[in-house]
Amino acid sequence: MGKEIERKYLIKTDNYRSCSSKKYYKQGYLSTSEERVVRIRIIEEKGFITIKGKNKGATRLEYEYQIPVNEANELIDTLCIHPIIEKFRYTCKIDDLTWEIDEFLGDNTGLVIAEVELPEENYPITLPDWIGKEVTSDTKYYNSNLVKHPYKEWK
Amino acid sequence: MGKEIERKYLIKTDNYRSCSSKKYYKQGYLSTSEERVVRIRIIEEKGFITIKGKNKGATRLEYEYQIPVNEANELIDTLCIHPIIEKFRYTCKIDDLTWEIDEFLGDNTGLVIAEVELPEENYPITLPDWIGKEVTSDTKYYNSNLVKHPYKEWK
Numbered sequence: 001m002g003k004e005i006e007r008k009y010l011i012k013t014d015n016y017r018s019c020s021s022k023k024y025y026k027q028g029y030l031s032t033s034e035e036r037v038v039r040i041r042i043i044e045e046k047g048f049i050t051i052k053g054k055n056k057g058a059t060r061l062e063y064e065y066q067i068p069v070n071e072a073n074e075l076i077d078t079l080c081i082h083p084i085i086e087k088f089r090y091t092c093k094i095d096d097l098t099w100e101i102d103e104f105l106g107d108n109t110g111l112v113i114a115e116v117e118l119p120e121e122n123y124p125i126t127l128p129d130w131i132g133k134e135v136t137s138d139t140k141y142y143n144s145n146l147v148k149h150p151y152k153e154w155k
Numbered sequence: 156m157g158k159e160i161e162r163k164y165l166i167k168t169d170n171y172r173s174c175s176s177k178k179y180y181k182q183g184y185l186s187t188s189e190e191r192v193v194r195i196r197i198i199e200e201k202g203f204i205t206i207k208g209k210n211k212g213a214t215r216l217e218y219e220y221q222i223p224v225n226e227a228n229e230l231i232d233t234l235c236i237h238p239i240i241e242k243f244r245y246t247c248k249i250d251d252l253t254w255e256i257d258e259f260l261g262d263n264t265g266l267v268i269a270e271v272e273l274p275e276e277n278y279p280i281t282l283p284d285w286i287g288k289e290v291t292s293d294t295k296y297y298n299s300n301l302v303k304h305p306y307k308e309w310k
Contacts, residue, residue, distance in 0.1 A: 002226075030193050030206060031186040036234045038185050038193050049204065049220065051185060053234050063230060065204065067220055071157075075218060079191045079208050 004052070004062040005118045007125070008141060010132040016101045016114065020090035025102075028080025032144040039144070040067075040075045043089075047072025058121055058136050083107055083150065085143050094128055107150035113141055159207070159217040160273045162280070163296060165287040171256045171269065175245035180257075183235025187299040194299070195222075195230045198244075202227025213276055213291050238262055238305065240298050249283055262305035268296055 027041040037052040047069040053061035076084055086105040091098060097116050104111040114131060135141045140149065182196040192207040202224040208216035231239055241260040246253060252271050259266040269286060290296045295304065 030191045031188075033186075036185045036236075049206075051204075051230060051234060061233060063222075063226055065220060065222055067218075071218055075206060078216060079206060081191075 002062040002064065004060045005058050005121055005123075006060070006115050007058050007118065007134060007136045008138075009114045009116075009127075009134050011101065011112050011114050011130050012132040013130045014112075015130040016090055016092050016099065016128070019092040019094070020101065022088050022090050025087050025089050026076065026084060027086075027143065028076040028082070028084040029144050029147055030075075030080060032081065032147055034139070037142075037144045040072050040080055042069060042072050042076070045069055049075075055137065058118065081147055083147065085146055092128075095126065097125065099128065104146070104151065107152045108146050109152070111146075111151040157217040157219065159215045160213050160276055160278075161215070161270050162213050162273065162289060162291045163293075164269045164271075164282075164289050166256065166267050166269050166285050167287040168285045169267075170285040171245055171247050171254065171283070174247040174249070175256065177243055177245050180242050180244050181231065181239060182241075182298065183231040183237070183239040184299050184302055185230075185235060187236065187302055189294070192297075192299045195227050195235055197224060197227050197231070200224055204230075210292070213273065236302055238302065240301055247283075250281065252280065254283065259301070259306065262307045263301050264306070266301075266306040 023044055025041065025043055027039055030038040035054050039050045041048045041050060047067045048064055049067050050062065050064040083106065087102045090101040099114055099116050101112060101114045116125060139145055178199055180196065180198055182194055185193040185195065190209050194205045196203045196205060202222045203219055204222050205217065205219040238261065242257045245256040247256065254269055254271050256267065256269045271280060294300055
């Protein structure tokens with residue numbers, strides 16, 4: 001079983017860049033329903049299929065399996081809902097937590113979201129000074145929703 | 156890449172049982188949209204995730220990956236659309252082709268469908284005497300549609 005406990009934030013400055021490694025992510029969705037998201041993702045030269053359940057607080061069921069990268073590419077190109085999501089992900093370890101900061105590209109350029117994965121729901125977090133407003137429960141920031149409502153269409 | 160070329164038929168008699176091996180199948184769906192079906196399947200003690208595209212004639216894109224059977228069970232129980240599909244599949248080799256005959260259970264009891272996978276779209280088939288009407292293009296016989304419209308509700 002997989003469970004993902006995660007909090008999401010907007011950012012105030014790009015100071016996260018100094019502590020980070022950076023990778024290119026490309027992903028598409030086979031289902032964007034709130035009850036069951038199915039995602040195909042490519043991180044550099046690796047492909048994955050991921051299934052996520054509905055959020056309960058900051059917790060969500062998650063199952064992920066590696067698949068051949070050429071098939072991940074075909075699935076994104078031929079079967080996933082378009083447009084796809086592209087972003088640079090910065091990874092930044094602070095104390096015992098790993099922060100992931102996504103700078104979106106394409107129709108979502110300008111949107112930046114920071115996520116931190118937690119070992120349990122009420123785990124204490126020291127927020128870095130570049131962290132802004134929390135958006136954990138705001139579904140419009142879900143990557144699966146950015147497919148249907150990209151950032152460039154937001155008011 | 157995966158491509159599945161397959162023809163489906165109703166059956167006239169249960170003579171297929173004499174030539175067959177029989178296995179129990181249990182499967183659920185994370186997406187039943189015509190453009191992209193996502194299925195979790197358990198065959199005896201093995202789990203799979205399968206993605207299928209839209210039919211073009213008898214041809215359909217298909218990608219399948221093995222996953223841990225305990226996770227396949229969790230996915231079927233917690234995240235798949237209910238009700239799930241259960242059936243016995245009989246496998247029967249005749250000449251160079253393999254026939255698979257599904258006897259559905261639960262809300263689909265009474266429905267029996269035979270499928271044959273082909274190496275190419277117009278491959279010649281000698282129909283066994285227990286084969287009835289062809290239903291390849293009739294979407295109501297898709298397993299993914301039986302979730303929404305089980306056989307017991309048909310007139």
